[in-house]
Structures are given as C-alpha cells and as structure tokens.
Amino acid sequence: MTAIEIGRLLRAGTAGFVVGCRVNQLDSPSFGALASVPLGDGYKIYGLIYDIRIDDDGLVRQLVTADGVDESVIADNRINRNVPVEISLLTIGYQQGGRIYHLLPPRPPLSLDVIYLCQQDELCQFTAAGRFGYFRHILRARDLPVGELIAAHIRQAHQAHCAAGKKDWISSATQEIITLLRDDYVTLMAVMGALGDAVVDL
Amino acid sequence: MALDFLQVREKVKAIGENAALRERQRQNLREEARRLLDDNAQEVERLREKIELAARSYDPTLRCALPVQEPLNAAVPLPELPPIATIIAADGSQINPDRNAPVDYCLINVGAIQMVHGLPDPPAITLKSDLFYDEEMFTDAGTITEGMLALMRDLRERTMLAELAEQARPPVITFTDGPMELWGAKDGDMAGGFQKSLEEYQTALERLCEMHVVTAGYVDKPAANLVVRMLEIGCKLTEDELVDVKHRFPLRGVTDYDLYRNVLKSGERSAVFAIQSKSAGNYRGSLALHFFYLNVGRPGHPWLARVEIPRWVADNPLMLEYLHAALVHQTRIMGSRPYPYILHRAHEAAVVSFEDKEQVNQMIAMELRRRGVPVGEQSQKQAVKELQGRTSFSI
Numbered sequence: 001m002t003a004i005e006i007g008r009l010l011r012a013g014t015a016g017f018v019v020g021c022r023v024n025q026l027d028s029p030s031f032g033a034l035a036s037v038p039l040g041d042g043y044k045i046y047g048l049i050y051d052i053r054i055d056d057d058g059l060v061r062q063l064v065t066a067d068g069v070d071e072s073v074i075a076d077n078r079i080n081r082n083v084p085v086e087i088s089l090l091t092i093g094y095q096q097g098g099r100i101y102h103l104l105p106p107r108p109p110l111s112l113d114v115i116y117l118c119q120q121d122e123l124c125q126f127t128a129a130g131r132f133g134y135f136r137h138i139l140r141a142r143d144l145p146v147g148e149l150i151a152a153h154i155r156q157a158h159q160a161h162c163a164a165g166k167k168d169w170i171s172s173a174t175q176e177i178i179t180l181l182r183d184d185y186v187t188l189m190a191v192m193g194a195l196g197d198a199v200v201d202l
Numbered sequence: 203m204a205l206d207f208l209q210v211r212e213k214v215k216a217i218g219e220n221a222a223l224r225e226r227q228r229q230n231l232r233e234e235a236r237r238l239l240d241d242n243a244q245e246v247e248r249l250r251e252k253i254e255l256a257a258r259s260y261d262p263t264l265r266c267a268l269p270v271q272e273p274l275n276a277a278v279p280l281p282e283l284p285p286i287a288t289i290i291a292a293d294g295s296q297i298n299p300d301r302n303a304p305v306d307y308c309l310i311n312v313g314a315i316q317m318v319h320g321l322p323d324p325p326a327i328t329l330k331s332d333l334f335y336d337e338e339m340f341t342d343a344g345t346i347t348e349g350m351l352a353l354m355r356d357l358r359e360r361t362m363l364a365e366l367a368e369q370a371r372p373p374v375i376t377f378t379d380g381p382m383e384l385w386g387a388k389d390g391d392m393a394g395g396f397q398k399s400l401e402e403y404q405t406a407l408e409r410l411c412e413m414h415v416v417t418a419g420y421v422d423k424p425a426a427n428l429v430v431r432m433l434e435i436g437c438k439l440t441e442d443e444l445v446d447v448k449h450r451f452p453l454r455g456v457t458d459y460d461l462y463r464n465v466l467k468s469g470e471r472s473a474v475f476a477i478q479s480k481s482a483g484n485y486r487g488s489l490a491l492h493f494f495y496l497n498v499g500r501p502g503h504p505w506l507a508r509v510e511i512p513r514w515v516a517d518n519p520l521m522l523e524y525l526h527a528a529l530v531h532q533t534r535i536m537g538s539r540p541y542p543y544i545l546h547r548a549h550e551a552a553v554v555s556f557e558d559k560e561q562v563n564q565m566i567a568m569e570l571r572r573r574g575v576p577v578g579e580q581s582q583k584q585a586v587k588e589l590q591g592r593t594s595f596s597i
Contacts, residue, residue: 059546065537071322073535073543076315079324081550 003116004028006035007087012108015137017047019087019115023078026052029087032152034118034126036095037109043096045105046118046126046134047089048153050144055084089115090141090149092134093126100126102133120160127157128169132176139180139187146187150177151194158199170199232460235430235453238437239461243273249436252444256435257478260447265479266431270492270516272473274429280469280530281523286320288370289528292362292378293548294355297559298348299339302584304577305566307335308351312358313551314366315544319528325544327551328366330358335566341395353399356384357406363417364409375416375528379545382419382491382510383481400484407489411514416521420529422541424508428493429458429475458495463504466497469530471509474516485512492516496526498533498540505540507533
C-alpha cells in the first residue's frame with residue numbers, strides 16, 4: 001500500500017511536532033491517527049495527531065460576512081490561497097535498528113521533513129510492541145483532551161488489530177489504561193467514558 | 203517627539219470651530235447640485251455643446267464629464283449576469299530603484315486572476331515578474347524612474363488582460379484597479395517614454411476591442427467632481443462667465459460621490475458620461491474613455507465606485523449590462539466591504555512584500571559574489587536609518 005503523505009514539518013520539540021499541509025491534503029489525517037517521520041538509516045519517529053488547526057485570515061473573515069459564498073470562491077481559498085493548516089502531533093515513540101521504542105526519541109525531526117500516515121500494518125506493529133509504554137506520553141499530556149485522544153486512537157488501533165485477527169488487543173489496552181489510572185479516578189472515568197462511546201459500535 | 207503636537211492642536215481646534223458652519227454650507231451646495239442634476243436631466247445636448255465650447259474656446263485643460271445619451275439623473279437597475287462568463291482581473295506592483303540599497307535594480311510584478319462565473323472551478327492565477335538590472339535601467343533620458351516603472355506596470359496589466367482574454371471562454375469581462383487612463387509625465391524627460399507606452403497601451407486596448415472583450419477600470423471611493431464640474435459649467439455659469447471658467451467653481455467642495463450617494467439605490471448605475479480632458483485626445487474612436495458611477499453598497503449603506511470604460515463598451519448595451527452585473531456580483535462576494543473579490547485576489551497575487559524584496563536583494567548579491575563581482579554597500583544614510591530607535595530613560 002502506498003504511504004500517504006500528510007504534510008511537512010513546520011516546527012518540532014522532543015515531545016511533539018507540528019506539520020503544515022495544504023487543505024486538499026486534509027482528507028487523510030484524522031484525530032487520534034498514528035503518523036511517522038522517516039529520517040533515514042532506519043530511524044523513524046512516531047506521533048499521534050491530537051489537533052488539526054485551520055487558521056483564518058483577513059479575507060476569509062471578510063468572506064463570511066457575505067450572504068453566500070460561490071463554490072469557485074471556496075475552491076480559490078482552499079486551493080490557490082496559502083490557507084494555513086497545521087496538524088499537531090504528540091511524540092509517542094520511535095524506531096531504530098528495526099526495533100520500536102515507546103520512549104521519547106533521541107532527537108526531533110527537522111524542518112520540512114515529510115510526515116506519513118501509518119498504514120494498518122504499521123499501526124498494529126507499533127501498538128503491539130512492548131507493553132503499551134506509549135500510553136504514558138498521552139496520559140501525561142494534561143493540556144490535551146486525553147480521554148478523547150485515547151478513545152480515538154484505541155478505536156483505530158482496534159480496527160487494525162481486528163483486521164489482522166487479533167480481537168483481544170483492545171482488552172489488554174483497556175486493562176493497561178485502568179492500571180495506569182488506578183490512582184486518578186477522575187481521569188479514568190473520563191477516559192473510560194470516551195472509550196465506551198468510541199467502541200460501542202465495533 | 204516627532205511632531206509639535208501643540209501646533210497641530212491649535213490647528214485642529216480651529217478646524218473644529220468652523221466645522222459645523224462649513225458642513226451647513228456644503229450641505230446647501232450638495233442640495234443645489236442634486237437639484238441641478240434633476241432639473242437638467244434631459245438637457246444632454248445643450249450641456250454637451252456648452253462644455254465643448256468652454257473647452258474649445260476658454261480652457262483646453264478642462265476636465266469634467268460630458269453627457270452622452272442617457273438622462274443625467276438616470277439610475278439603471280441591476281441587470282442579470284449571463285449564466286457563464288469569464289471574469290479576469292489584473293493588478294501590479296513594483297520594487298522601485300533604490301540607490302541607497304547595496305544592489306540597484308527594479309522589478310515589476312503583475313498578477314492576474316481568471317474565474318469563470320457559473321462554474322465551480324477554482325480561479326487560475328497568472329504571474330509575470332520582470333527584473334531590470336544594469337543596462338536595462340538606462341533610458342534615453344537617464345535612468346528608469348519610479349514614474350516610468352509605474353507606467354510600465356500599468357501597461358503590463360492591460361497587456362496581460364489582452365493575452366489571457368484571447369484564450370478565454372466568451373463573454374469575457376476584464377478589469378483593473380484604478381482609472382483606465384494611463385498616467386505619467388507627458389512633458390519633459392519622460393515624454394518619449396510615455397508616448398511609447400501610450401502607443402503600446404492603445405494597441406492592447408485595440409486587441410481587447412477586436413476580441414469583443416469588456417474592459418474597465420474600477421475606482422473605489424472616487425473623490426473626483428467630474429459630473430459636478432459639468433453642472434457648474436453647464437448650469438451655473440452664463441455664456442459670458444465662460445471666459446473665466448478656469449477660476450469659477452460655484453459648487454466647490456461637492457464631489458460626485460455626494461451627488462450620487464442618495465440618487466443611486468443598491469446595485470444601480472448612473473448614466474454613462476464621456477470624459478472631457480486634455481488627454482482625452484489620446485483615446486479616440488472606440489477607445490474614447492467613458493465612465494459611470496455604481497452603487498455597490500447595501501440598502502441603507504451606499505458605497506460608490508466610478509467605473510471607467512472605453513467607448514466600445516459604452517456603446518454596447520449588452521456589454522454594459524454584463525460589466526454592471528459582474529461588478530456588483532464581485533463586490534457582494536466580499537460581504538460588508540464591497541470591493542470586487544477578483545481585484546483583491548489579483549492584488550494579493552501581485553503584491554511584492556518587504557520580505558520578497560529582501561529575498562531578491564540577497565539573490566542578486568549572492569549571484570554576483572559567486573561570480574567574483576563586487577557587490578555595492580548600503581548607503582550610510584540608509585544604514586543609520588535602520589539603527590535601533592532611540593530609547594528613553596528615566597532618572
């Protein structure tokens with residue numbers, strides 16, 4: 001399967017990075033999706049999408065005051081104009097020498113590095129490696145909507161694992177979350193509530 | 203302190219003291235101008251003859267409106283846009299020559315946007331960036347000036363419209379920002395350059411005319427008094443007073459904007475007038491310049507634009523309707539700030555930012571250094587201007 005490019009790196013730190021993309025690239029990335037930045041020599045950084053931000057500008061603010069907006073004007077603003085779309089990712093691990101680590105990477109990616117959306121096999125590979133060590137990074141990010149992020153991620157990962165015939169992955173993941181949040185009842189309830197909504201139809 | 207605010211304040215106070223009286227006087231003049239417009243609405247022939255007489259016999263530099271056919275106070279309602287129409291706008295900007303900069307060059311950037319009304323396709327953008335360096339900056343009269351560069355930019359805008367219109371699906375409606383008349387020094391050192399540009403400009407207009415393309419210049423918030431001046435001469439001055447027409451302004455202070463803002467309802471246009479001016483002779487026959495006022499505002503919030511058109515558009519009712527409808531449609535896209543969307547986009551495409559200029563500076567300097575050519579230095583004057591501003595300190 002061809003890797004889907006979702007944009008290029010705008011800025012980065014050890015714990016996270018921000019990607020810029022065109023509006024017409026915005027179909028693929030979704031909240032909670034796993035993405036990777038291959039950096040050569042088998043070194044690859046993984047991140048979880050936690051925010052997709054579409055900024056306005058003076059013209060867009062002006063256009064919304066009109067009674068209606070022509071389709072060609074919408075297309076002009078989405079395709080021709082430099083509408084800034086930013087995707088923020090939380091760093092949750094890396095790969096080096098063929099091995100996946102659920103640790104923060106030795107160094108962040110660099111400006112204009114290309115970011116790809118992880119396909120189902122890679123999602124399974126990353127989430128099945130180790131013992132859910134990457135959950136630490138998500139649960140530590142108190143400024144993010146942790147419950148919603150975990151729920152969206154588990155839903156996507158569960159679908160990938162089911163397709164690979166591993167239906168019990170979700171039980172292990174949920175058990176791990178309960179263990180990690182055993183002393184934080186409020187967060188645990190928020191995460192479990194979101195998880196319940198996310199997987200109810202699966 | 204950059205200003206002596208005490209001196210300014212004294213003047214501001216004086217302005218305020220007289221403001222109410224001046225406004226009352228001006229209001230009386232506005233009402234008189236509107237009355238004259240209505241009372242003489244059908245006097246098209248008489249007014250035209252009187253203005254031609256004044257220009258011919260007493261003031262060859264006279265600049266005012268010349269009635270054509272429609273009643274002076276005509277208010278033409280908004281027509282329908284054709285289901286499919288190509289709309290093209292062009293705009294330009296430039297980097298002026300700067301002898302204080304390390305490298306001396308100039309640049310013209312022209313951008314055009316082409317959209318097809320009635321189709322959902324995104325507009326197409328065309329850009330043309332011309333850099334002038336070294337020998338290219340010399341002219342017969344010396345070196346290229348800001349005025350000449352502006353002239354070349356205006357010419358390139360219209361030429362680009364003609365080139366794009368050739369490939370476009372008819373009907374084609376094109377416009378630029380500002381008046382259609384090419385501005386530039388007609389005397390002195392620039393006269394030769396102006397004449398050459400004018401001839402090329404006329405050629406571009408003739409191409410548009412041959413292709414049956416609608417073209418116009420859009421003047422936002424016009425400050426001119428072309429129609430008011432016509433009323434002054436045609437209705438206020440007697441035949442005897444025409445001798446002194448250069449110095450008689452009985453409606454001074456009233457603008458065409460004042461005249462039409464309450465005459466035209468939302469979407470309506472005024473009558474079409476010809477332009478009487480010294481330079482009108484540069485645009486003859488089908489190129490002769492005309493104009494009308496257009497209320498692009500909303501009900502209760504009038505906003506006027508002056509739209510300049512060549513005669514081939516003024517004489518063709520269908521072209522006039524297409525232009526009228528297209529401009530109102532374009533301005534309505536912008537909601538509460540009625541200005542043609544496509545013109546704003548052409549401006550966005552063409553504008554050269556300070557950062558762009560710095561980048562071009564660096565590109566030229568790097569290329570010269572790479573080839574072992576010495577690069578000049580910024581002038582001391584410019585360097586000290588760019589020093590960090592003075593900071594105050596407290597005791």
